[in-house]
Amino acid sequence: MEITSGWSGHVSRETGDEATVHFRPPRRRYTPPSALMTLSRFAPMIDMSFLLLIFFMTTTRFAKPEGLLTSEMPKYAGGSGSGPAVPLPESPIIIRLTPMGPGPEDYAIRIDGFGQAPTRIDGLSEFLRGVQQRPGFDRKTPVIIMAHDEIRWDQVVKCWNAVLVAGCENVAFATP
């Protein structure tokens, strides 16, 4: 027996002891989703892709970071001269940076009292480590950098950094 109901489908009922109701939905013709519908399903993925893109663009740094080297300044004694404002310690290691030509790399270093000292900054750290092993010298021995006015700031900072790499803890600047 077949009953036609108000539904758009059909309900079939078998007569007898076991009655089973079957619902058969109407067959719809398959229509492929439109391009807009397909695109909208990808919207969360596009959102996340853009967020991740912006996140990594913000956090990625290709340039080297900027840091600080710290030094203690002598108290200013007044006057207009450019000489040191405080008396120098008795037995410091004095490193002199002098220009040897017009170029930024034309320089030489000299350490007072150490004739065999390196003349370039490259071997300075190793030499100062050796000096610290000698009697009367240690990491706390004052190191004074005396740079000529014509020396480039880059060389002064490289010399300062080399002194710090050697482990010297007491570094100061003075004018020749």
Place this chain on the structure above:
Amino acid sequence: MAFNFTPLIDVFMLLTIFFMLVARFTSAEQLAMMLPDPPDSLARVSQMPERVVINCRVNESQADPDAVVYSLGPNPPESLGGISDHLAALQQQSPNIKVVIRADRRLRFEHVRAAMQAVARNNIEVLHVAAIAEERG
């Protein structure tokens, strides 16, 4: 009904990006220049509160390559005397002020030494100098 976390995550990500960008903008006082780049640099990356930055730059607009321009943070260029006066006023407001000298590596030492003297004239005892830091993994 399950809670939908998607908008929460979206807003969280947007806020994170926003604050990261704002934090980047606060470094506007660090004018672009060629900082010293020593090998095996021991320069430490640090965020110091109450710091004043003295920028010493090469004056690119002039024919003289050794011409120097001083400025206090992002402010327009001024003389070292003016900077020294500003430092004195700032130190009266907060005695624990810290001074950072950012100098172009092409400058001659005499130009940077002049800035150091301006700092020392105000009895500021600790000086910080900017240099390229070694990247640490």
